[in-house]
Amino acid sequence: MAxxxxxxxxxxxxxxxxxxxxxxxxxxxLLASLFRDQFPEAQWRERPDVGRYLRELSxxxxxxxxxxxxxxxxxxxxxxxxxRDLAFANYKTFIRGxxxxxxxxxxxxxxxxxxxxxxxxxxxxQQSCRNFVKxxxxxxxxxxxxxxxxxxxxxxxxxxxxxxxxxxxxxxxxYEEALELAAYVRRMERKYSSIPVIQxxxxxxxxxx
Numbered sequence: 601m602a603x604x605x606x607x608x609x610x611x612x613x614x615x616x617x618x619x620x621x622x623x624x625x626x627x628x629x630l631l632a633s634l635f636r637d638q639f640p641e642a643q644w645r646e647r648p649d650v651g652r653y654l655r656e657l658s659x660x661x662x663x664x665x666x667x668x669x670x671x672x673x674x675x676x677x678x679x680x681x682x683x684r685d686l687a688f689a690n691y692k693t694f695i696r697g698x699x700x701x702x703x704x705x706x707x708x709x710x711x712x713x714x715x716x717x718x719x720x721x722x723x724x725x726q727q728s729c730r731n732f733v734k735x736x737x738x739x740x741x742x743x744x745x746x747x748x749x750x751x752x753x754x755x756x757x758x759x760x761x762x763x764x765x766x767x768x769x770x771x772x773x774x775y776e777e778a779l780e781l782a783a784y785v786r787r788m789e790r791k792y793s794s795i796p797v798i799q800x801x802x803x804x805x806x807x808x809x
Contacts, residue, residue: 759788759798 657665687694749756762781769778785798792798 657668660668762785766778766781766785769775769781788798
């Protein structure tokens with residue numbers, strides 16, 4: 601018979617996990633003691649990449665540790681050179697970006713200043729709008745009155761001619777017609793006493809009496 605595969609028990613799995621956890625705790629304690637001055641514990645705990653690098657260093661041999669400063673210096677020099685090359689190759693883009701940033705900043709300043717002026721003038725503008733609406737309503741009302749007067753021009757003219765007609769009747773001894781005109785004016789005065797043209801028509805009648 602073929603050999604049966606060995607299935608790890610739960611106890612062995614738990615023991616392995618415990619060993620791994622203890623190993624990580626020991627590594628963290630070793631890191632905390634080795635790099636206490638250069639790297640505070642809170643810093644490399646918050647940055648996983650720093651913690652991984654420090655763990656890698658703590659497990660490296662002496663030869664690698666000796667070469668590590670030189671390797672880091674070479675890598676730093678390469679990064680600086682790459683940065684210089686990038687800046688040289690794309691300096692026009694950087695300049696345009698700086699100019700755009702300055703222009704946008706200036707435009708935002710102009711917009712902010714214009715908005716401040718608008719807010720300062722807004723109350724007076726609102727009052728001017730209210731005055732305009734009021735004057736427009738008055739003009740509209742006067743226009744309606746003028747239109748109505750124009751449509752009733754003939755009737756208004758007849759009313760305005762009543763005092764002259766009554767004076768003519770009195771001078772020519774047409775008293776009956778004068779009395780009829782006086783009664784007509786009196787009826788209009790009672791009915792339309794608030795209309796100025798009726799008041800004008802009634803004044804000569806009173807003086808004639």
